[in-house]
Amino acid sequence: MPLDKAGPYAAEDADVTLRLAQRLVPPLQEMDLLVLYRDLEMPLVEVLAELEYNGILVDPGELDRQRERLEGEIERLKARIDDELYGAIGRTIDHDSPKQLSGALFAKPDAAEPGLGITPIKRTKTGYSTDAEVLTKLADDASVESPVPALVLEYRQLAKLVGTYLGSLKDEINPATGRIHASFNQTVAATGRLSSSDPNLQNIPIRTEVGREIRKAFIAPPGRVLVSADYSQLELRLLAHLSRDPALIEAFRAGEDIHSAVAAQIRGIPLSEVTKEQRSGAKMVNFGIVYGITAFGLARRLGVSNSEADEIITGYKKRFSGITTFLEECVAHAREHGYVETMCKRRRPIPDIESNQPNRRALAERTAINSVVQGSAADLIKIAMVDLHRRLATARDDAYDPLGGVLMLLQIHDELVFEAPQAGAEKARDVIVERMEAAMDLDVPLVADSSISQDWFGGK
DNA sequence: CTCCTCACG
DNA sequence: ACGTACGTGAGGAGA
Numbered sequence: 001m002p003l004d005k006a007g008p009y010a011a012e013d014a015d016v017t018l019r020l021a022q023r024l025v026p027p028l029q030e031m032d033l034l035v036l037y038r039d040l041e042m043p044l045v046e047v048l049a050e051l052e053y054n055g056i057l058v059d060p061g062e063l064d065r066q067r068e069r070l071e072g073e074i075e076r077l078k079a080r081i082d083d084e085l086y087g088a089i090g091r092t093i094d095h096d097s098p099k100q101l102s103g104a105l106f107a108k109p110d111a112a113e114p115g116l117g118i119t120p121i122k123r124t125k126t127g128y129s130t131d132a133e134v135l136t137k138l139a140d141d142a143s144v145e146s147p148v149p150a151l152v153l154e155y156r157q158l159a160k161l162v163g164t165y166l167g168s169l170k171d172e173i174n175p176a177t178g179r180i181h182a183s184f185n186q187t188v189a190a191t192g193r194l195s196s197s198d199p200n201l202q203n204i205p206i207r208t209e210v211g212r213e214i215r216k217a218f219i220a221p222p223g224r225v226l227v228s229a230d231y232s233q234l235e236l237r238l239l240a241h242l243s244r245d246p247a248l249i250e251a252f253r254a255g256e257d258i259h260s261a262v263a264a265q266i267r268g269i270p271l272s273e274v275t276k277e278q279r280s281g282a283k284m285v286n287f288g289i290v291y292g293i294t295a296f297g298l299a300r301r302l303g304v305s306n307s308e309a310d311e312i313i314t315g316y317k318k319r320f321s322g323i324t325t326f327l328e329e330c331v332a333h334a335r336e337h338g339y340v341e342t343m344c345k346r347r348r349p350i351p352d353i354e355s356n357q358p359n360r361r362a363l364a365e366r367t368a369i370n371s372v373v374q375g376s377a378a379d380l381i382k383i384a385m386v387d388l389h390r391r392l393a394t395a396r397d398d399a400y401d402p403l404g405g406v407l408m409l410l411q412i413h414d415e416l417v418f419e420a421p422q423a424g425a426e427k428a429r430d431v432i433v434e435r436m437e438a439a440m441d442l443d444v445p446l447v448a449d450s451s452i453s454q455d456w457f458g459g460k
Numbered sequence: 461c462t463c464c465t466c467a468c469g
Numbered sequence: 470a471c472g473t474a475c476g477t478g479a480g481g482a483g484a
Contacts, residue, residue, distance in 0.1 A: 096481055098464055124464065131465060160466060163480055191476060193469085200478045203468035211467080235469090288474055297474035359472050370475040374469090413469045413476090 047389040048184040054407045055179030060170045062217040067166035070158045077155040089114045101130045172199045191371050192346045192378040202412045218456035225425045229450040230415035234377045235290050241442040245322025252444035259283040265319045292366025334368040342375035384439035402427035425452045
C-alpha cells in the first residue's frame with residue numbers, strides 16, 4: 001500500500017524541481033535536475049523520493065527501554081541540582097531555561113534574585129552564555145566550588161537525547177510500515193548539500209557512548225542487514241585534488257593517516273615520531289582549513305594563544321603552499337564574479353565579499369572557501385547516489401545480481417546506508433563501495449569504508 | 461515568532 | 470577595528 005507522502009508528493013516534488021531549476025534559483029540549480037554521469041541521466045529528486053519511500057525500520061521497544069532508563073537518571077540529576085541550588089542561593093530554577101540558569105550562576109549573592117556570583121565567561125546577544133563550553137570551563141575551574149555546572153552538563157546531555165530522539169522518534173514511525181520515512185531536502189542548503197527533516201535522520205547521535213546507543217533502535221528486518229559505507233576524509237581529498245598541492249596529494253597516494261602526515265609536515269619530523277597530541281592538533285588545523293581558518297578559531301580549539309595559533313597556520317601554509325594558493329583563488333573568484341563554483345558548476349552567490357564591514361567580509365571569505373569544498377563533496381556523493389540508484393533499479397528482482405533486493409535508505413553527507421538481504425550482503429557491499437569510489441576520477445584515491453550489521457550501531 | 465542550546469557531517 | 474572556524478534541524482523557554 002502506498003505511503004501518504006511517497007506517492008503523490010514524489011511527482012509534485014519533481015514538478016517543483018523542474019520549475020525551480022529552470023529559473024536557476026539558488027540553492028537549486030541545473031545539476032540538481034539532471035545529474036550527468038557518463039551515459040546516464042537521472043533526476044536526483046527521484047532518488048530522494050525513493051529514500052523517503054523506503055524509510056528505515058525502527059524498534060520502538062528499544063527506544064522505550066532507553067528512554068525509561070535515562071528518565072530515571074534525569075530525575076536524579078534534577079533533584080541534585082535543586083538541592084545544590086536551594087542550599088546555595090535559596091531558590092531553584094527551571095532546568096530547561098538557559099536564562100534562569102544564567103541568573104543562578106552569574107547573579108550576585110545579594111541580588112534580588114540571588115545567584116552564585118560566578119564570573120561569566122562569554123556573552124550571547126541577550127545575556128551571559130551557559131552553553132556546554134562555558135559549563136565545562138566552570139566545572140574544570142577549581143575556584144568554582146559549586147557542582148551545578150557539571151550537573152547541568154550531564155542533565156542537558158540526557159535531556160537532549162530523550163527530548164529530541166528517544167521520546168520523539170517513536171511518534172515518527174509509520175504504523176503501516178514500522179519505518180521512519182524522513183524527508184530529504186534538495187533545495188535547502190546553500191552549499192548544495194542535502195538536508196533531512198521531519199525527522200532529521202542526519203543528526204542521530206554517535207559522538208558519545210550513551211548517545212550512540214540510540215542507533216541500536218535503527219534495524220534491518222529479519223533476514224536482512226544494514227550496509228553502511230562512508231567516504232574517508234572526503235573533503236580533505238577534494239581539497240588535495242582541487243588545490244593540486246603536491247604534498248597533500250602525495251600523503252593521500254601513500255595511504256598515510258592524513259592528520260599524522262600533516263602533523264609531520266608542519267613540524268618537519270618523521271611520521272613515526274608524531275604524538276597523539278600533535279596528530280589531534282593537525283586534525284584541528286585540517287578542519288580549520290576547510291572551514292576558512294582563523295587564528296582566533298584555531299587558538300580557541302587548541303587552547304593556545306592567538307600568536308601560537310598564528311604560527312601554526314603560517315607553518316601549514318608554507319608547507320602546503322598549493323593549499324594557500326587555492327584558498328586565495330577561491331576568494332579572488334568570489335571577488336571577481338560575486339559567486340563561487342563547485343566541481344559540478346554549482347554556484348553560490350557571495351554578496352558580502354564586497355562588504356565594507358570587516359567581519360562580514362571575513363565571513364564571506366570563509367564562506368567562499370568552505371562552499372567550494374563542502375559543495376564539491378555534495379556533488380560527488382550525489383553522483384554516487386544516482387549511479388547506485390540506477391543499478392539498484394535494474395537489479396531489483398534479479399536474485400543473481402549482487403544488488404538484487406538492496407534498498408538505499410539514508411544519506412548523511414559522506415555516508416550512504418542501505419538495507420540488503422543477509423545472504424548476499426558482502427557482495428552487495430563490495431559493489432556499493434566500488435561504485436562510491438568510482439564516482440569521480442580524482443588526483444587522489446577515493447576511499448570508502450564500510451560495515452555490515454543488524455543495526456546502525458554495529459557499524460562504525 | 462526569536463533566542464539559545466545542541467545533535468550531526 | 471572587529472568578532473570569528475563551515476553547513477544543517479529540532480526542542481524548550483520566553484515574549
